[in-house]
Amino acid sequence: xxxxxxxxxxxxxxxxxxxxxxxxxxxxxxxxxxxxxxxxxxxxxxxxxxxxxxxxxxxxxxxxxxxxxxxxxxxxxxxxxxxxxxxxxxxxxxxxxxxxxxxxxxxxxxxxxxxxxxxxxxxxxxxxxxxxxxxxxxxxxxxxxxxxxxxxxxxxxxxxxxxxxxxxxxxxxxxxxxxxxxxxxxxxxxxxxxxxxxxxxxxxxxxxxxxxxxxxxxxxxxxxxxxxxxxxxxxxxxxxxxxxxxxxxxxxxxx
Amino acid sequence: xxxxxxxxxxxxxxxxxxxxxxxxxxxxxxxxxxxxxxxxxxxxxxxxxxxxxxxx
Numbered sequence: 420x421x422x423x424x425x426x427x428x429x430x431x432x433x434x435x436x437x438x439x440x441x442x443x444x445x446x447x448x449x450x451x452x453x454x455x456x457x458x459x460x461x462x463x464x465x466x467x468x469x470x471x472x473x474x475x476x477x478x479x480x481x482x483x484x485x486x487x488x489x490x491x492x493x494x495x496x497x498x499x500x501x502x503x504x505x506x507x508x509x510x511x512x513x514x515x516x517x518x519x520x521x522x523x524x525x526x527x528x529x530x531x532x533x534x535x536x537x538x539x540x541x542x543x544x545x546x547x548x549x550x551x552x553x554x555x556x557x558x559x560x561x562x563x564x565x566x567x568x569x570x571x572x573x574x575x576x577x578x579x580x581x582x583x584x585x586x587x588x589x590x591x592x593x594x595x596x597x598x599x600x601x602x603x604x605x606x607x608x609x610x611x612x613x614x615x616x617x618x619x620x621x622x623x624x625x626x627x628x629x630x631x632x633x634x635x636x637x638x639x640x641x642x643x644x645x646x647x648x649x650x651x652x653x654x655x656x657x658x659x660x661x662x663x664x665x666x667x668x669x670x671x672x673x674x
Numbered sequence: 675x676x677x678x679x680x681x682x683x684x685x686x687x688x689x690x691x692x693x694x695x696x697x698x699x700x701x702x703x704x705x706x707x708x709x710x711x712x713x714x715x716x717x718x719x720x721x722x723x724x725x726x727x728x729x730x
Binding site for chain 1: 677686687704
């Protein structure tokens with residue numbers, strides 16, 4: 420089964436470590452180029468918004484960050500569940516590596532939202548369904564990180580974290596559909612899969628470029644952190660010893 | 675082109691505080707996080723490398 424082979428080849432931490440290491444520089448380069456292009460489009464090509472003036476330019480980081488915050492949570496919960504259900508160590512390590520980056524994008528979405536809300540709504544913060552559920556997302560990320568850090572046995576910590584991540588995943592559709600289910604101050608979706616985007620083409624292009632930039636950034640930083648976690652957790656493995664030039668063979672034999 | 679000069683660009687039509695306040699914090703976080711992750715990776719490499727027999 421070639422498909423199975425491909426699927427599980429990189430489940431070995433040593434192979435993942437090498438592959439992620441090879442990809443990371445390219446991902447950084449892609450993130451920088453896409454961000455450069457997106458910022459150029461966003462500030463110099465996209466026109467001034469007719470009703471919001473220049474304040475709308477926050478959209479080019481606000482919406483991509485909010486999308487990433489939700490996407491990364493689902494990816495984190497997925498790998499945490501795989502790590503638990505299939506007893507796959509690497510999947511659990513990847514879930515741990517995603518959490519801080521997801522928390523960062525959630526914070527960015529909330530921060531830029533406050534800086535956009537003040538000039539447009541007159542308030543930094545309102546207890547609106549969209550904002551409140553996004554704040555809960557931040558607490559879910561922080562709770563996951565605190566929980567896995569608090570339990571000494573790494574695999575037990577992984578399992579506890581997976582349970583929290585899976586239960587918390589119910590919050591993601593709540594965030595996404597909150598603007599439809601409740602009467603919110605936050606506006607509805609400007610871009611959806613089922614309708615034509617409600618914004619100028621150059622604005623949309625800038626926003627998509629920034630989304631891809633954030634995507635590449637997320638991959639790069641998660642891979643970097645995952646490689647650190649692999650080294651920390653697989654510390655005693657023979658392949659780590661070879662990799663870092665550890666001459667003592669005690670660990671190698673034990674592994 | 676949206677801006678006649680640099681000061682107009684930085685003023686952002688009167689929304690400078692909000693636009694640059696958003697972008698500055700985002701940029702700062704997205705520079706610090708990769709730095710922290712790389713530092714953690716280097717520390718893990720060092721820890722693995724120095725975990726040799728004390729004799730060697």
